[in-house]
Amino acid sequence: MKSWLTYGLMRKRLTTGFPSMEAEEVPLWTTTPVSTGTGEAHCPANAIKGTTVEMGRCISCGYCSPAFQPDGVPGTSIVRSTEKAFRKSFHIYLFDAGSCGSCNLEVKALGNPYYDMSRLGISFCATPKHADALIVVGVLADGMSDPLKRAVEALPSPKLIFALGACAISGGIIGKSISGIVDADIVVPGCPPNPFTILDALQRSRGVRL
């Protein structure tokens, strides 16, 4: 039997060329729904205002179809501030404030061979004390308010705070957002945001031109 190393090397290359190349398979309903001008849209999250969609509220349910159709473009994040000091090495800490678990898995997916964020100098760390950025997912559960405050305080400067997913940004259809505790520098919409969108946000947050 071949060794693990040989077996691994014999696999074909899985890793995406994104962000230097086009994203190959973007999950459609996590991208921005665009009005098709046909019919009336029903949005259970009240994200639709006229012909536009407030992405921070969109829960990617697709109930607005066929009046709206997703544009398939992964770059939906809003980057309010950037930190160029993290361009070569970027350590992120995932903080679950009260998620359903899917945002967590999409962030963790960045480590799998399809996205391999380590090729871009991005890695997970085990404590906010060693992190450059805090990625907050989920609605703000009462019990997680204090741990979130402490995690933000533990982050060394310079630092970036991400609100990732509709729940963290607006509370979605579940609860309250994290905005009462911390102001996010970057918001990453989606329910959950797909790994391409997250990767795009991470790169833009450190001033990498895409």
Place this chain on the structure above:
Amino acid sequence: MVGEDVITGVLESGGGECEITSGFGIPSWKKAAGSDIDGREDFKACVGRFDEKAEGTDVFNFTYGPSAGGLNESCKFNIYTYGERILSLRPEPAYKDRRLEVSGSGLVMAILRLERYCGPLSPFYSGMFAAAVEAIMGNGENNDLRLARVIMNEVGRISDHLYVIAKLAEGASQNVAYNLLFGLREKLLRLVSRRFGHRYFFGINGFGGLARSADFGGISSEVGAIAEEFRQLWIRLENSGIFIDRIQGTATLRRPWMVGPAARAAGLRTDTRIDGSCLRYDDLDLEVASAASADTLARSLVRKDEIFASARIIEKAESMIREVPAAVRMNLGEISGEISVRTETPGGDSLMRVSLANGVVKKIYIRPSSLQNLAVFTYAIKENLLTDFTFGYEGLGIHVSELGGVL
């Protein structure tokens, strides 16, 4: 089969706490017996109240979580140790309890919220709720819709099992295996996204049909290829002494109240798919996996077998499926009624009691499999080493979001 006297859930009914003692048949309940049930393990497993502590000379108590790099979801663990040995463990999963509000919601909002009760298990909970509403409406079972839900659930099961085995490989520092398994799961999620429009099946389950069109044609061959790739990986994993040594004999437990792979790994033939009230599997050649040693290795063997079994079920279901109806989105009517449904999530039997009044959710109760599995972990990890924590915990596939309450 679990005995009739085992408490499988606790719900509030008639102004008091009632214990569900149905085993794996149609649930029924009676008023809780009072303080004498507080000490029962099966009761604790259903309410998630753990008072496990250890005291004594050189007993060291430290906490892990609620937010820690090694935990995918927030949960606090009070660990009592003597040297490297875990004497006792007291989990506190309430930190991230979102108190998901479903009561008072319309049916469409309720199903969307229940999808987000536990994202990775969304097809199970939304399917369970939809089945409950359809049963209350008196809709006869649509065979194509049943097969569609079976396929979605079995794909969800494979995804969850791949995640659990990947986490065990990560814990054992089998990094090539971990990455390839995680890659395999990504391949599956991309398949789901392509065919169902969302990687976690959000927005797909509806009442009386699917809320969005889905592509079932040829799905079994794609899933079969993933299962075959997994088989090649597993052959290597089971020949890895490092991997097997870490999970063999770790977190061993046998109890009659256990559910899912943990129960089947202890030789109990329990699977809600055999006689559950949500989805029929009787014409789908369901094979119930089992093992005997009741440890993390046995649970992994059960999950491994279930990946192949799920691939076969999908193949059979795809061959039978014809045209899946579209869901009714509006005008669901002034439906009233109450019903219990249960389904076999990847972690085991989950129960949902749905009460509707005039087309609105009056009350909902969920007893998730993770509650039972957290209890399994609490009892099974005793006398294991601190370094076994990861294997005991991850091997049970616990979703902390499932442990939160539903209002």
